[in-house]
Amino acid sequence: MLRKSLLSLWIVVFLVPALAQQGNPPAFDGKSWWEHIKVLAADNMEGRDTGSRGLKKAEAYVVGQLKNAGLQPAGEEGYYQPVKFVSRQLVEQKSNAALLRHGKAEPLTLGEDAIFSTRVDLAPEVEAPLVFVGYGLSVPENDFDDLAGLDLKGKVAVLISGSPSQIPSALSAHHQTAAERWKPFFAAGAVGIVTIPNPASMDVPWSRIALNRLHPSMDLAGSEFSETDGEKLALYFNPAHADKLFAGSGHNFQELAELAKDRKPLPHFPLTASIRARARLKTKVVMSSNLVARLPGNDPQLKNEYVVLSAHIDHVGIGEPVNGDRIYNGAMDNAAGVAVLLDVAASLKRHPEDLKRSLLFVFVTGEEKGLLGSKYFAAHPTVDPKSMVADINVDMFRPLVPLNLLTVLGLAESDLGDVARQVAESDGVSVQPDPQPLRNVFVRSDQYSFIRHGVPALAMDVAPSTPEQKQMFQDWLTHRYHAPSDDLDQPVDLAAAGKYEEIVQQLLVKVADDPQRPQWKAESFFRRYAKN
Numbered sequence: 001m002l003r004k005s006l007l008s009l010w011i012v013v014f015l016v017p018a019l020a021q022q023g024n025p026p027a028f029d030g031k032s033w034w035e036h037i038k039v040l041a042a043d044n045m046e047g048r049d050t051g052s053r054g055l056k057k058a059e060a061y062v063v064g065q066l067k068n069a070g071l072q073p074a075g076e077e078g079y080y081q082p083v084k085f086v087s088r089q090l091v092e093q094k095s096n097a098a099l100l101r102h103g104k105a106e107p108l109t110l111g112e113d114a115i116f117s118t119r120v121d122l123a124p125e126v127e128a129p130l131v132f133v134g135y136g137l138s139v140p141e142n143d144f145d146d147l148a149g150l151d152l153k154g155k156v157a158v159l160i161s162g163s164p165s166q167i168p169s170a171l172s173a174h175h176q177t178a179a180e181r182w183k184p185f186f187a188a189g190a191v192g193i194v195t196i197p198n199p200a201s202m203d204v205p206w207s208r209i210a211l212n213r214l215h216p217s218m219d220l221a222g223s224e225f226s227e228t229d230g231e232k233l234a235l236y237f238n239p240a241h242a243d244k245l246f247a248g249s250g251h252n253f254q255e256l257a258e259l260a261k262d263r264k265p266l267p268h269f270p271l272t273a274s275i276r277a278r279a280r281l282k283t284k285v286v287m288s289s290n291l292v293a294r295l296p297g298n299d300p301q302l303k304n305e306y307v308v309l310s311a312h313i314d315h316v317g318i319g320e321p322v323n324g325d326r327i328y329n330g331a332m333d334n335a336a337g338v339a340v341l342l343d344v345a346a347s348l349k350r351h352p353e354d355l356k357r358s359l360l361f362v363f364v365t366g367e368e369k370g371l372l373g374s375k376y377f378a379a380h381p382t383v384d385p386k387s388m389v390a391d392i393n394v395d396m397f398r399p400l401v402p403l404n405l406l407t408v409l410g411l412a413e414s415d416l417g418d419v420a421r422q423v424a425e426s427d428g429v430s431v432q433p434d435p436q437p438l439r440n441v442f443v444r445s446d447q448y449s450f451i452r453h454g455v456p457a458l459a460m461d462v463a464p465s466t467p468e469q470k471q472m473f474q475d476w477l478t479h480r481y482h483a484p485s486d487d488l489d490q491p492v493d494l495a496a497a498g499k500y501e502e503i504v505q506q507l508l509v510k511v512a513d514d515p516q517r518p519q520w521k522a523e524s525f526f527r528r529y530a531k532n
């Protein structure tokens, strides 16, 4: 990495004015937060890929910090909860795909035109007609069914990611998870899915997705976790080349993308081509761990219940070089979240406010592989599953600007959202629901694993409030998100990070002390998973 010397300058620029503004020194000033990130996102952590040597080092650092802070181990082996994975990697030289039209094969260039998704257990060979299914969503709650009247038996569905505006953001995100996505297609007899990413919501440009297409995918070992049985083919198709799919159908991709950008309904129609795909996979077993620590509460009854604070510790590891840098450090994604947990754990232990409920600090692995560590933890928690009253998840909260506005994911789903609003507003911070429903952020981090097991959950992100700030956040996604430049050499606002930690801590304490445990809202779709 380059230009590290600029870092100290940024700290001075951001920290000094922030301290000058506030009368009392804040409980969190962002300094210890950044110190943790400097360790966790250093090059010698090698990007913390699930199961890697670098991630093990990062885990050892976190365990050392938890011990120092005096937190109790609450995993299966001390602080550790081992998790077993199967990794799948495409052998590209022995794999290929082609469109078949009028008896002629038009080969697709892997990487350029399309990419195999190894998140599903690809069949060695598939040949099937293609049908365009719009967003491919089937949402009975909203009387919306893209699949109605379509014959999908033995066919491969082609869809554009996204959703029509009549489906609320959290619900449309839920229906686009790999497992929920596949259910209606499996029921209709389809054998695979070709996904065209919605150009209006692509966080990572196609070129960077293509660059790392051969990085292994992972899945939790064990049949209880298989969610895409029967899905023989999964391909991502480059939106810039998508007209290859639509040739001869009477439609073109631009017309469809225009509708999808504005969340308008999409048409459905058969395509003139079939697809033929051959995929060869190399698989192996990978072991990794979640880390779990407990801070006991003091109420004789309520101490048996837990408020969970979670953050993923893994990132994507070492990959293809971008500007000569191969280490994907994951400073904001998500050394930043791990650092929040460490700071809050140490702070609450030092100044034990009268916590009634206990707190559980959960550092999950395998998030970047599909929320896998949290999925495992939520299915096999190291405490009584019914004792977890809430999950607050911290993932890539991005303190790039002063903290005046927080996005609360799950704001309207449970009364946790109301508590978050109260706490933030008492600190002079406004809250907003998800402003970019197309990005499906609600299901893209570990809170979703808890939600699927009935635990009310939310996540909060620092939000931009001016057009300039919005552009800055967008540029961050384009250039740094899942890139080697999400590293220690980037401007962050330490005061914003400190204020964020303050809000997280206040929220935790409030939920821990409330005689009532958080409840799903009566109208929340996710209430159906509640067990209490």
Ligand SMILES: [Zn+2]
Pocket (backbone or CB within 6 Å): 333, 368, 482
């Ligand atoms: Zn990530």
